Amino acid sequence: NAGVTQTPKFQVLKTGQSMTLQCAQDMNHEYMSWYRQDPGMGLRLIHYSVGAGITDQGEVPNGYNVSRSTTEDFPLRLLSAAPSQTSVYFCASSPRAVPLHFGNGTRLTVT
Amino acid sequence: KNEVEQSPQNLTAQEGEFITINCSYSVGISALHWLQQHPGGGIVSLFMLSSGKKKHGRLIATINIQEKHSSLHITASHPRDSAVYICAVPRWSGGGADGLTFGKGTHLIIQP
Numbered sequence: 233n234a235g236v237t238q239t240p241k242f243q244v245l246k247t248g249q250s251m252t253l254q255c256a257q258d259m260n261h262e263y264m265s266w267y268r269q270d271p272g273m274g275l276r277l278i279h280y281s282v283g284a285g286i287t288d289q290g291e292v293p294n295g296y297n298v299s300r301s302t303t304e305d306f307p308l309r310l311l312s313a314a315p316s317q318t319s320v321y322f323c324a325s326s327p328r329a330v331p332l333h334f335g336n337g338t339r340l341t342v343t
Numbered sequence: 344k345n346e347v348e349q350s351p352q353n354l355t356a357q358e359g360e361f362i363t364i365n366c367s368y369s370v371g372i373s374a375l376h377w378l379q380q381h382p383g384g385g386i387v388s389l390f391m392l393s394s395g396k397k398k399h400g401r402l403i404a405t406i407n408i409q410e411k412h413s414s415l416h417i418t419a420s421h422p423r424d425s426a427v428y429i430c431a432v433p434r435w436s437g438g439g440a441d442g443l444t445f446g447k448g449t450h451l452i453i454q455p
Contacts, residue, residue, distance in 0.1 A: 272447065273447060274347070274429070274431075274445035274448065275386075275431075275445040276445075277442040280442055291434075291444075322385070322386060324386075332391070333388070334378075334385050334386040334387070334388075335385060336384065336385040337385060337386075
């Protein structure tokens with residue numbers, strides 16, 4: 233099993249550009265979520281999903297969109313990148329509503 | 344909304360020392376999580392506990408539900424234990440799908 237796979241590992245964007253961070257899991261987990269991690273702050277929930285076709289906002293959802301068309305995939309879209317979105321992003325999955333399996337992260341820089 | 348405080352923020356110790364990291368939270372919970380994050384690496388779940396104590400190798404986690412406090416202990420610490428240790432609890436007292444709230448982490452360095 234690959235677990236939770238995030239791509240890309242690194243990305244540099246210019247302000248205003250859009251992009252999608254990919255997240256895939258092969259464990260048939262219902263619950264998936266996206267977090268961002270910033271220096272001096274704990275992980276913060278962006279969006280989460282309790283199953284295919286169901287998504288909801290977390291603590292810091294502004295500027296991000298998600299969709300869950302399949303159980304396996306949960307992409308995170310940045311609509312118009314801003315320097316404040318420079319961060320490390322983690323995707324997580326679990327059979328229940330707590331994140332137990334994390335991806336290796338995507339380090340995003342917006343200039 | 345639950346608030347999480349971890350201490351210490353930074354800890355440097357010598358190989359072999361007994362390590363204690365503390366976590367306090369503000370709202371009653373069903374379970375608490377301890378996570379480990381190595382430099383440049385992903386995040387690994389170490390423990391999920393709702394009462395008492397759990398042990399895995401040299402790692403021991405305890406929780407006191409009444410006092411809203413948990414500790415993570417490392418016995419016979421080793422340089423490979425150097426990492427950030429993160430405590431996490433449900434965002435709301437009822438738990439639920441809207442995830443966890445995380446402490447800011449304890450940056451542990453074990454020197455040989």
